[in-house]
Each structure stands twice: as C-alpha cells, then as structure tokens.
Amino acid sequence: MKAKVHVFLKPGVLDVQGKAVEQALHGLGWNGVEHVRVGKTIEFDLKSGDKAAAEAEVKAMCEKLLANTVIESYRVELA
Amino acid sequence: MKAKVHVFLKPGVLDVQGKAVEQALHGLGWNGVEHVRVGKTIEFDLKSGDKAAAEAEVKAMCEKLLANTVIESYRVELA
Known part of the structure; x- marks a missing residue:
C-alpha cells in the first residue's frame, strides 16, 4: 500500500520558509504571489x-x- | 487562484532525508515501511x-x- 503524509505548519505559526520564498518570488518579478506556505510530503x-x-x-x-x-x-492519504 | 507545487527528488537521486526517516521508523518498530521519499509542497x-x-x-x-x-x-496543481 502506498502512503502519503502531508505535513504543514498550523495556521498562525510563522512560516519563515514561506516568507523567504514569497520575497524571492517578488524579487524575481512575480508580485501576484501571496500567502506562500511550504510543507513536507x-x-x-x-x-x-x-x-x-x-x-x-x-x-x-x-x-x-x-x-x-x-x-x-x-x-494522511492511502492508495 | 490557489497554486500547489509538489517537488520531489528525481528517481535515482539518493534521498538522504528519506533514508533517515526510514531508519528512524524501523528503529521505532515500524518495519513494514519501505522506499521512503521526502519532498516539498x-x-x-x-x-x-x-x-x-x-x-x-x-x-x-x-x-x-x-x-x-x-x-x-x-x-503543478491549480485550483
């Protein structure tokens, strides 16, 4: 059986990685990007x-x- | 629009994080776990x-x- 686990920071917890990616994307000209969240799979x-x-x-x-x-x-996702 | 990007190591590239998680799970007694891969979302x-x-x-x-x-x-997933 194939298992997939998606792990994300809880809402309200500062997503430092997400902020860094958001600023980098803005710096590259993609200003339409908001609320970036980075998680693990x-x-x-x-x-x-x-x-x-x-x-x-x-x-x-x-x-x-x-x-x-x-x-x-x-x-958790099972397939 | 909500965008989701799933990033994984290409097959054949040693997934060091995956190996570490696999060994830790085995160490905790979950020996039925194989081929652990860790990616970003x-x-x-x-x-x-x-x-x-x-x-x-x-x-x-x-x-x-x-x-x-x-x-x-x-x-890439768009919703």
Whole structure:
C-alpha cells in the first residue's frame, strides 16, 4: 500500500520558509504571489493489507515522528 | 487562484532525508515501511484569472526558483 503524509505548519505559526520564498518570488518579478506556505510530503510503501489498520499505523507514525504536532498538522492519504 | 507545487527528488537521486526517516521508523518498530521519499509542497495564492497563463507562470517559477531541476522534478496543481 502506498502512503502519503502531508505535513504543514498550523495556521498562525510563522512560516519563515514561506516568507523567504514569497520575497524571492517578488524579487524575481512575480508580485501576484501571496500567502506562500511550504510543507513536507512524505511518501512510502507500507506492507499492510488492511486500509483501516494502515491508516491508524501511519497516524501513529505522524504523532511519534513525522510531524511535530505542537506546531504542525498532518494529513494522511492511502492508495 | 490557489497554486500547489509538489517537488520531489528525481528517481535515482539518493534521498538522504528519506533514508533517515526510514531508519528512524524501523528503529521505532515500524518495519513494514519501505522506499521512503521526502519532498516539498509549496502552496500559494496567485492573482491571475486565466488558468493556462497561471500554469505557465508557476512552471516558470519552478524552473527559476522553486525546484532544482538538475536533481528535482515538480508537479503543478491549480485550483
């Protein structure tokens, strides 16, 4: 099973990387760009037949390692 | 218009971050995890009415700044 985890900073947390990218884009002339947010996407294969069990497992991985749940939120996709 | 850019290392390029995450997950007992790949997702608002023009513009941003096209590939989503 293919798992995809999208990790983004929670709204309200200053996205320093996003600000830097936004300023760089403006500096290159793309002034129509606003509210840039930069996040992580983690993809992997998971040996698990059962989708519900796999979802629970991936959520546990997020809580433990893949996301810093104090400042980040995550979304799990299974395919 | 909402733009989303997914940037991943090209196949064949060693994903050091992915390897580190994979080993950490194995260390925590999740041995069913394989082929971990870590990428970036950049989201932003774009002041542009026309979808085709916006797509071309975002691709130009990727080529110029958002992706290192020597080792990374990117995918653009517009909504």
